[in-house]
Amino acid sequence: VLAAEWPAAAFQATKLDEAMKAALGSTEVKDGPVQIKAPTIAENGAVVPVTVTTDSPMTADNYVSDIYIFVDNNPSPLIASFHLTPMSGKADVSTRIKMGKTSKVRAVVKTNKGEMFQAANEVKVTIGGCGG
Amino acid sequence: MAEDIGNPKIRVQSSAKKGEAVQVRALILHPMETGQRKDPKTGQAIPAHFIKTVTAEYNGKPVMTADWGVGVSRNPFLSFYVRVEESGTLKLTFADDKGGSWSDEAKIQVS
Amino acid sequence: GVIRPAGAAAKKMPGDIYEVPTYGNVTLLHFTDTHAQLMPIYFREPDTNIGVGQARGKPPHLVGKAFLEHFKIRPNSIHSHAYTPIDFVEGARKYGKVGGFAHLATLVKRYRGESPKRTLLLDGGDTWQGSGTALWTKGLDMVQACNQLGVDSMVGHWEFTLGQDRVKELVEKEAKFDFLAQNIKDNEFGDPVFKPYAIKEVNGFRVAVIGQAFPFTPIANPRYLIPDWSFGIQDQNMQAMVDKVRNDEKADVVVVLSHNGMDVDLKMAERVKGIDVILGGHTHDAVPQPSIVGKTLVVNSGSNGKFLSRLDLDVAKGRVKGYKFTMLPIFSNLIKPDAEMAQLIEKIRAPYQDKLNEKLAVSEDLLYRRGNFNGTFDQLIVQALMDMKNAEAAFSPGFRWGTTVLPGQPITFEHVMDQTALTYPVVTLNEFTGAQIKEIMEDVADNLFNPDPYYQQGGDMVRVGGIEYTMDPTKTIGNRIQNLHIRGKAVEADKKYKVAGWASVGQPLEGEPIWDLVAKWLREQKTVKVSKLNRPRLIGVENNPGIMG
Numbered sequence: 123v124l125a126a127e128w129p130a131a132a133f134q135a136t137k138l139d140e141a142m143k144a145a146l147g148s149t150e151v152k153d154g155p156v157q158i159k160a161p162t163i164a165e166n167g168a169v170v171p172v173t174v175t176t177d178s179p180m181t182a183d184n185y186v187s188d189i190y191i192f193v194d195n196n197p198s199p200l201i202a203s204f205h206l207t208p209m210s211g212k213a214d215v216s217t218r219i220k221m222g223k224t225s226k227v228r229a230v231v232k233t234n235k236g237e238m239f240q241a242a243n244e245v246k247v248t249i250g251g252c253g254g
Numbered sequence: 255m256a257e258d259i260g261n262p263k264i265r266v267q268s269s270a271k272k273g274e275a276v277q278v279r280a281l282i283l284h285p286m287e288t289g290q291r292k293d294p295k296t297g298q299a300i301p302a303h304f305i306k307t308v309t310a311e312y313n314g315k316p317v318m319t320a321d322w323g324v325g326v327s328r329n330p331f332l333s334f335y336v337r338v339e340e341s342g343t344l345k346l347t348f349a350d351d352k353g354g355s356w357s358d359e360a361k362i363q364v365s
Numbered sequence: 366g367v368i369r370p371a372g373a374a375a376k377k378m379p380g381d382i383y384e385v386p387t388y389g390n391v392t393l394l395h396f397t398d399t400h401a402q403l404m405p406i407y408f409r410e411p412d413t414n415i416g417v418g419q420a421r422g423k424p425p426h427l428v429g430k431a432f433l434e435h436f437k438i439r440p441n442s443i444h445s446h447a448y449t450p451i452d453f454v455e456g457a458r459k460y461g462k463v464g465g466f467a468h469l470a471t472l473v474k475r476y477r478g479e480s481p482k483r484t485l486l487l488d489g490g491d492t493w494q495g496s497g498t499a500l501w502t503k504g505l506d507m508v509q510a511c512n513q514l515g516v517d518s519m520v521g522h523w524e525f526t527l528g529q530d531r532v533k534e535l536v537e538k539e540a541k542f543d544f545l546a547q548n549i550k551d552n553e554f555g556d557p558v559f560k561p562y563a564i565k566e567v568n569g570f571r572v573a574v575i576g577q578a579f580p581f582t583p584i585a586n587p588r589y590l591i592p593d594w595s596f597g598i599q600d601q602n603m604q605a606m607v608d609k610v611r612n613d614e615k616a617d618v619v620v621v622l623s624h625n626g627m628d629v630d631l632k633m634a635e636r637v638k639g640i641d642v643i644l645g646g647h648t649h650d651a652v653p654q655p656s657i658v659g660k661t662l663v664v665n666s667g668s669n670g671k672f673l674s675r676l677d678l679d680v681a682k683g684r685v686k687g688y689k690f691t692m693l694p695i696f697s698n699l700i701k702p703d704a705e706m707a708q709l710i711e712k713i714r715a716p717y718q719d720k721l722n723e724k725l726a727v728s729e730d731l732l733y734r735r736g737n738f739n740g741t742f743d744q745l746i747v748q749a750l751m752d753m754k755n756a757e758a759a760f761s762p763g764f765r766w767g768t769t770v771l772p773g774q775p776i777t778f779e780h781v782m783d784q785t786a787l788t789y790p791v792v793t794l795n796e797f798t799g800a801q802i803k804e805i806m807e808d809v810a811d812n813l814f815n816p817d818p819y820y821q822q823g824g825d826m827v828r829v830g831g832i833e834y835t836m837d838p839t840k841t842i843g844n845r846i847q848n849l850h851i852r853g854k855a856v857e858a859d860k861k862y863k864v865a866g867w868a869s870v871g872q873p874l875e876g877e878p879i880w881d882l883v884a885k886w887l888r889e890q891k892t893v894k895v896s897k898l899n900r901p902r903l904i905g906v907e908n909n910p911g912i913m914g
């Protein structure tokens with residue numbers, strides 16, 4: 123599973139459904155228990171911190187194998203994919219991503235049994251100013 | 255232009271209990287160019303230049319790999335976990351689309 | 366409450382509005398958003414504070430009569446004057462000024478004296494900004510005043526506009542109190558920048574105070590002033606801190622000292638379990654009774670030094686058994702100023718006194734800012750901007766600070782600083798297309814009227830000059846602003862308009878500060894009158910109790 127080819131088609135897709143199809147083989151992913159930690163309003167669209175977590179025992183026969191991060195409205199919606207092993211110990215990854223405009227940040231989790239589920243959080247990109 | 259690039263830094267606790275999932279945090283300098291920007295001075299397109307893969311090994315065994323696109327921020331940050339069963343070395347390698355490759359290591363003492 | 370001559374009310378006596386019967390065993394005193402007002406001032410509460418979605422008609426989105434009815438406050442009383450703008454001028458002439466640190470100090474000393482060793486004094490932030498002296502001393506005057514007042518812990522927002530180095534310097538070298546923030550992390554590895562919480566031993570109990578800084582500081586204010594820090598609501602980390610103080614630190618009471626703004630506090634109280642009390646600020650809401658969310662009390666204590674909240678708790682090992690809450694308006698005529706604090710304030714102000722006292726013009730109208738849309742003082746500022754910059758339109762930020770000037774009262778340079786004192790004051794003149802103007806206004810409107818509080822920044826609507834519009838606060842972003850006109854003509858999307866403004870958050874600018882422009886304009890006018898307020902025609906919010914009839 124590890125050290126596979128960099129998935130060019132998925133990263134080059136310019137629409138969410140194309141990117142999901144290329145990365146996951148499907149656009150039909152059910153909602154599930156994935157926690158996305160991202161700001162509700164981005165402080166800086168060029169650097170938006172995102173953490174994706176899900177509960178998993180991470181044992182040899184029951185673990186999260188892949189975590190995908192998409193930004194629905196980005197010119198290239200697939201941002202990153204993380205491929206885990208039982209040695210990861212915990213299905214919990216973070217990175218910082220670019221966002222051009224307000225969008226849903228979407229995380230898809232895949233298990234070693236091929237099960238997939240997703241969640242999405244809205245992150246607002248605003249002009250700013252003003253305050254109490 | 256001499257670019258600020260590479261110099262990966264790993265932050266991890268130096269000791270852990272056997273079987274503990276330990277958080278690994280890392281930073282690396284990289285422009286993460288999208289290929290869609292123009293140089294404001296010359297008006298010429300700046301070619302894409304970004305980290306494509308990150309691999310993490312503990313004592314030579316694979317822990318995690320990541321595939322990245324141009325949507326990861328400049329000077330990327332990454333965190334993930336590793337379950338440690340014995341003392342050892344965590345090695346992280348970043349590879350970009352122009353053949354650049356940078357590694358860093360951190361030791362974890364397991365008791 | 367009976368009005369007493371100066372000094373009398375500070376002592377315990379019948380009819381004294383400051384008398385609070387002793388209850389329980391722990392007392393929390395809270396003030397917030399003083400915006401560096403060391404001296405007594407006038408401050409008119411808003412006539413418009415619209416709640417949309419679930420917030421409609423609930424505190425803090427009540428004004429005028431609806432406010433009085435909800436909180437059972439007698440009309441035409443000293444309290445109705447404190448909490449509403451009804452007959453404001455008449456009330457201000459009758460009851461006098463409010464706030465002032467010397468008056469606050471008397472009250473704090475009195476309560477500490479009555480209940481020794483059981484009182485904490487907590488400052489909700491927006492304390493080091495909002496006056497000429499705070500700007501010119503880079504916040505030092507307020508740190509000294511808070512040291513003398515005996516503040517135990519504080520959180521921040523406008524403090525950060527002094528720049529990250531200055532904040533660190535004041536916190537590390539000058540402040541005798543904690544500066545707490547669970548939600549400020551460095552931009553490198555995400556390590557905490559400040560202590561997330563403090564544990565206080567109070568009357569044999571352990572009180573945890575967790576700090577929550579204004580989550581949207583780098584958006585509402587210039588990010589370049591705090592380039593290495595990130596903020597955010599971070600309620601998962603808040604939950605972790607609450608669990609930590611409960612389980613590891615064995616806290617008996619968990620207090621969140623918050624600068625979220627009240628709507629965000631209410632949502633956070635729903636999402637984070639185990640908080641006993643949120644003492645909040647930022648949205649400047651003066652709410653005379655706590656809102657109760659599950660088992661959490663949510664208190665918001667007004668602004669500009671006008672109110673002190675007192676929360677008496679009956680604490681048992683590991684839990685709160687009961688509470689009594691009293692919100693105290695600080696009427697300067699009813700409280701004898703504390704001599705030591707008065708002396709410190711005099712010393713602070715001495716070098717600037719002549720400058721502050723300059724009389725620039727006389728106003729024929731009541732001048733105020735606070736409220737969802739243009740106040741009369743904002744209207745003067747946008748008028749000055751358009752006149753002095755020869756602009757077709759003007760924008761001025763919807764800040765919630767800024768003191769009030771009575772009709773006939775001279776407008777001093779100090780009043781102008783009360784409205785404008787910030788560290789990015791440069792006046793700008795931009796060419797915006799009609800489409801850009803609409804986009805800016807839609808963006809700000811969404812930060813105010815998004816039905817989900819976690820997407821609100823807690824300022825008011827951008828103030829406009831020369832612009833008329835219709836607004837439906839209940840719509841979504843892009844659809845709230847309609848019928849946009851500049852100088853009587855329908856705005857064209859592609860046409861360019863000259864728009865003056867100030868307080869740009871993008872990058873540091875050189876140029877004339879807004880206070881000089883406004884002062885110059887006022888000196889020329891000699892007397893000023895506000896003939897028309899550029900407020901929108903509102904639709905979709907008929908009978909909203911957040912709009913005064």
Ligand SMILES: [Mn+2]
Binds near residue numbers: 491668
């Ligand atoms: Mn404030």
Ligand SMILES: [Mn+2]
Binds near residue numbers: 254491522523647
């Ligand atoms: Mn504030």
